[in-house]
Amino acid sequence: MKEMTDLLLKAPEQSHRAVPLTGERGVQMDIFLLVGQANMAGRGPVPKRSKGVLPKTYLLNEADEWEPARHPLNRYSTIRKSDEGLQGFGPGGDFAAELIRLRVSSSVGLIVNCRGGTRIDEWLPGTRYFDEAARRASTTSAAGEISAILWHQGESDAENPEYLSRLTSLIAGFRNEIGACVPFVAGQVHQADGVNQQIAQLPQVAVRAQFVSSAGLSVVDRWHFDVESMRALGIRYAVATAELLRGR
Numbered sequence: 001m002k003e004m005t006d007l008l009l010k011a012p013e014q015s016h017r018a019v020p021l022t023g024e025r026g027v028q029m030d031i032f033l034l035v036g037q038a039n040m041a042g043r044g045p046v047p048k049r050s051k052g053v054l055p056k057t058y059l060l061n062e063a064d065e066w067e068p069a070r071h072p073l074n075r076y077s078t079i080r081k082s083d084e085g086l087q088g089f090g091p092g093g094d095f096a097a098e099l100i101r102l103r104v105s106s107s108v109g110l111i112v113n114c115r116g117g118t119r120i121d122e123w124l125p126g127t128r129y130f131d132e133a134a135r136r137a138s139t140t141s142a143a144g145e146i147s148a149i150l151w152h153q154g155e156s157d158a159e160n161p162e163y164l165s166r167l168t169s170l171i172a173g174f175r176n177e178i179g180a181c182v183p184f185v186a187g188q189v190h191q192a193d194g195v196n197q198q199i200a201q202l203p204q205v206a207v208r209a210q211f212v213s214s215a216g217l218s219v220v221d222r223w224h225f226d227v228e229s230m231r232a233l234g235i236r237y238a239v240a241t242a243e244l245l246r247g248r
Contacts, residue, residue, distance in 0.1 A: 042090025
């Protein structure tokens with residue numbers, strides 16, 4: 001338990017830096033791990049204007065190699081649901097575009113390994129979902145370290161009073177596997193005060209951790225954000241991540 005606490009509270013030892021993209025001559029990119037359930041995976045059809053290759057953005061594919069990114073970004077998740085129709089438009093593309101617009105990153109590499117409908121207990125260290133995310137993150141070691149982890153989950157734990165405790169255990173596990181200093185950003189879900197209030201406490205219990213609000217976002221059903229809200233969520237993730245990477 002003490003080791004987990006140390007991993008959560010340990011001060012940064014090194015500054016953020018860009019890493020080389022293997023296989024792309026002269027390209028530098030920052031690598032991000034995107035994990036969680038349906039809203040991070042992406043749901044709903046990809047808008048026409050968002051089809052095609054995402055500028056200066058790369059996706060880790062099924063061979064653990066980088067390729068130009070395009071929606072749906074969860075297409076190569078090793079834990080995704082088999083129904084291809086469930087792989088849709090998520091926040092990752094706008095997250096990458098905003099980081100580039102903010103000049104935080106010159107190019108972005110995304111590792112997206114999500115599964116809809118999952119509880120946080122299914123993601124804790126030692127579970128299949130955790131192990132697969134950590135394994136895929138480790139395959140980028142030749143290109144460089146993970147710049148940050150983005151987490152969007154909580155719909156399946158909307159009434160869980162122990163969510164924050166579970167979340168800090170998850171962060172400690174990832175930091176043990178990926179790096180003690182890796183920034184972590186968690187997103188709130190749609191109108192679930194119990195879990196959202198816990199997510200909002202994250203910056204007070206872990207260093208280099210932040211949350212993004214779901215205030216003002218709209219959904220197509222009880223939980224799943226619509227296209228414009230997915231875009232807004234991606235931008236919010238980018239702003240929070242930029243603050244962490246810039247050491248604010």
